[in-house]
Amino acid sequence: MDLTPGKVQFLKEKANDIRISIIEMLVAAGSGHSAGPLGMADIFTTLYFHILKHDSKNPFWEERDRLILSNGHICPVMYATMAHAGYFPKSELLTLRKFKSRLQGHPHREFYPYAETSSGPLGAGLSQAVGMALADRMDNGVSSDRFFYCLVGDGELNEGQNWEAIMLAAKERLGKLIVFVDRNNIQIDGYTEDIMPLESLSHKFESFGWHTEEIDGHNFSSIVEAVGRAQAVFDGPSVIVARTIPGKGVSYMERDFKWHGAPPGISDMKGEPPKAEQVKIALHELRTLGGQIKSEHE
Amino acid sequence: MKNSLQHLNPKIFDKDVEKVPIRKGFGEGLVLAGEANSQVVGLCADLTESTQMHLFKAKFPERFVEIGVAEQNLASVASGMAAMGKIPFISSYAMFSPGRNWEQIRTTICYNNRQVIIVGSHAGVSVGPDGGTHQAIEDLAITRVIPNMTVISVCDHIEARKATLAVANLGTPVYLRLAREKTAVITTDESPFEIGKANLLYGTPDVKADVGIVATGALVYKALLVAEALKKEKISVKVLNVHTIKPLDEDAVLTLAKDCGALVTVEEHQITGGLGGAVAEYLATVRPTPIEFIGVHNQFGQSGTPDELIEYYGMGEFSITNAVKAVLKRK
Numbered sequence: 001m002d003l004t005p006g007k008v009q010f011l012k013e014k015a016n017d018i019r020i021s022i023i024e025m026l027v028a029a030g031s032g033h034s035a036g037p038l039g040m041a042d043i044f045t046t047l048y049f050h051i052l053k054h055d056s057k058n059p060f061w062e063e064r065d066r067l068i069l070s071n072g073h074i075c076p077v078m079y080a081t082m083a084h085a086g087y088f089p090k091s092e093l094l095t096l097r098k099f100k101s102r103l104q105g106h107p108h109r110e111f112y113p114y115a116e117t118s119s120g121p122l123g124a125g126l127s128q129a130v131g132m133a134l135a136d137r138m139d140n141g142v143s144s145d146r147f148f149y150c151l152v153g154d155g156e157l158n159e160g161q162n163w164e165a166i167m168l169a170a171k172e173r174l175g176k177l178i179v180f181v182d183r184n185n186i187q188i189d190g191y192t193e194d195i196m197p198l199e200s201l202s203h204k205f206e207s208f209g210w211h212t213e214e215i216d217g218h219n220f221s222s223i224v225e226a227v228g229r230a231q232a233v234f235d236g237p238s239v240i241v242a243r244t245i246p247g248k249g250v251s252y253m254e255r256d257f258k259w260h261g262a263p264p265g266i267s268d269m270k271g272e273p274p275k276a277e278q279v280k281i282a283l284h285e286l287r288t289l290g291g292q293i294k295s296e297h298e
Numbered sequence: 299m300k301n302s303l304q305h306l307n308p309k310i311f312d313k314d315v316e317k318v319p320i321r322k323g324f325g326e327g328l329v330l331a332g333e334a335n336s337q338v339v340g341l342c343a344d345l346t347e348s349t350q351m352h353l354f355k356a357k358f359p360e361r362f363v364e365i366g367v368a369e370q371n372l373a374s375v376a377s378g379m380a381a382m383g384k385i386p387f388i389s390s391y392a393m394f395s396p397g398r399n400w401e402q403i404r405t406t407i408c409y410n411n412r413q414v415i416i417v418g419s420h421a422g423v424s425v426g427p428d429g430g431t432h433q434a435i436e437d438l439a440i441t442r443v444i445p446n447m448t449v450i451s452v453c454d455h456i457e458a459r460k461a462t463l464a465v466a467n468l469g470t471p472v473y474l475r476l477a478r479e480k481t482a483v484i485t486t487d488e489s490p491f492e493i494g495k496a497n498l499l500y501g502t503p504d505v506k507a508d509v510g511i512v513a514t515g516a517l518v519y520k521a522l523l524v525a526e527a528l529k530k531e532k533i534s535v536k537v538l539n540v541h542t543i544k545p546l547d548e549d550a551v552l553t554l555a556k557d558c559g560a561l562v563t564v565e566e567h568q569i570t571g572g573l574g575g576a577v578a579e580y581l582a583t584v585r586p587t588p589i590e591f592i593g594v595h596n597q598f599g600q601s602g603t604p605d606e607l608i609e610y611y612g613m614g615e616f617s618i619t620n621a622v623k624a625v626l627k628r629k
Contacts, residue, residue, distance in 0.1 A: 128381065132382050138361065161374070
């Protein structure tokens with residue numbers, strides 16, 4: 001499970017390619033969410049290219065781990081990562097949000113059956129992950145070798161249904177359930193601690209009976225180590241509060257809630273680069289790893 | 299006269315007709331469904347005995363999950379279990395499920411097209427003394443409108459048992475509506491029951507009548523009493539029991555409209571959006587027919603005995619009789 005330096009470099013480059021795809025998809029779509037997908041690219045990359053038991057050539061493999069995306073609005077990162085992992089051609093990414101596309105604005109299983117659930121309305125993914133883990137335990141007992149990874153946004157935790165599910169998961173001691181909270185501190189209307197304070201988030205989960213981890217969501221080794229410790233907890237659910245930078249990789253988007261639900265290149269915003277420059281800057285920064293290397297595309 | 303093909307309870311028009319709560323049939327049916335298929339599971343939101351799921355819990359404790367007072371979680375946990383191959387039945391009062399958790403039912407169950415059976419008990423005004431907060435009279439409307447959903451509303455405990463067994467094999471999201479109050483036993487074990495097939499309980503097939511009553515749920519009994527009583531006034535009435543509100547048995551409704559030329563719909567529900575709405579929407583496109591609607595008229599319920607409330611809100615025999623006579627004049 002541990003990462004070699006070579007694997008870390010591989011994941012870093014893969015995550016960067018996925019971020020480029022995300023920007024290209026959003027630009028082609030002309031709408032969609034930027035900040036969350038860019039912020040979660042490292043975690044998605046680590047899951048699909050190191051942690052998950054899955055097979056892109058056999059997507060409905062019964063033994064696969066389940067990844068339940070609760071905050072469906074960050075689906076560009078799921079679509080991009082799965083395309084890079086071989087589930088479907090990368091060229092299809094440019095159909096995001098278009099009529100008849102498999103890649104709906106929020107995931108719909110009827111169009112995109114590789115998603116474990118449809119999502120968009122917030123707060124319901126965790127309940128479904130709890131249901132899946134419960135059903136699996138009924139069939140296979142506590143030693144089932146499937147894990148259930150659920151991804152939730154931090155603003156999403158405003159929804160009360162999450163806390164119903166958090167109580168039930170603890171009561172049922174679901175050791176195969178591992179939840180990532182994308183702790184990026186922003187939601188549509190502003191910063192999470194202004195809209196509806198969540199802190200101390202880890203302590204909240206802990207007092208509900210969960211094993212808790214708090215990590216830098218952009219450190220590949222931290223992600224892998226936290227998942228390893230969570231997997232070792234067999235008698236209860238685990239949460240990994242992943243501190244992420246919304247808009248990660250595009251300097252003008254980072255930590256700025258204005259980019260929660262906006263793509264680059266559509267409108268001029270106060271304090272942001274002019275819209276004609278936004279896409280160029282974003283792709284340049286990603287292709288050069290923030291100016292560290294030269295890009296062959298330019 | 300009773301349709302002999304339906305094998306109805308021979309004592310149905312007797313004063314001492316046996317009365318049994320409809321939900322009891324669900325409790326018994328769920329145990330049978332659980333015996334027939336090991337994938338059937340039961341989830342409840344702190345109303346296990348009240349909704350009669352305690353019978354299943356006692357028999358299959360390892361396949362029962364107590365969710366607590368959390369109906370939104372109830373719906374979505376069931377959706378997740380269905381994704382793993384389970385056939386979850388979720389039970390609560392209809393006011394809370396599908397009332398409180400409508401969006402979870404829409405998105406996590408129906409949008410995903412997962413087989414979850416939502417059992418709403420204590421529907422209608424028959425929960426009585428608890429008052430209007432607990433009287434679900436909008437539930438047929440809010441479930442019928444969701445794509446992929448099948449909607450069932452049964453008339454007695456025997457039909458409830460059959461419906462429970464049948465929906466376990468259906469493969470779609472289902473809303474199963476149950477009433478609390480003891481209800482006259484209308485059908486027998488021999489009565490036919492097939493999802494999507496309405497049953498002509500009163501009147502002879504292919505014979506014309508003055509008025510057709512399209513009824514669902516416990517009020518089917520009152521519709522039958524009215525049909526029997528109006529014989530004396532030389533008004534012939536047919537009674538169609540529509541246990542499947544969606545998909546509506548359009549052939550049976552159209553046949554009734556052709557045979558009678560005027561209809562009365564009867565349901566313990568708001569007159570908008572439920573059975574009456576479904577019948578009117580369909581007939582408006584194929585055979586516009588005069589219809590009178592029996593149900594609650596844009597009001598909330600209140601405390602009282604079930605009989606008092608049925609009368610007060612215009613769903614008793616007196617009101618149904620008047621509706622039959624009114625629609626007859628519009629032919």
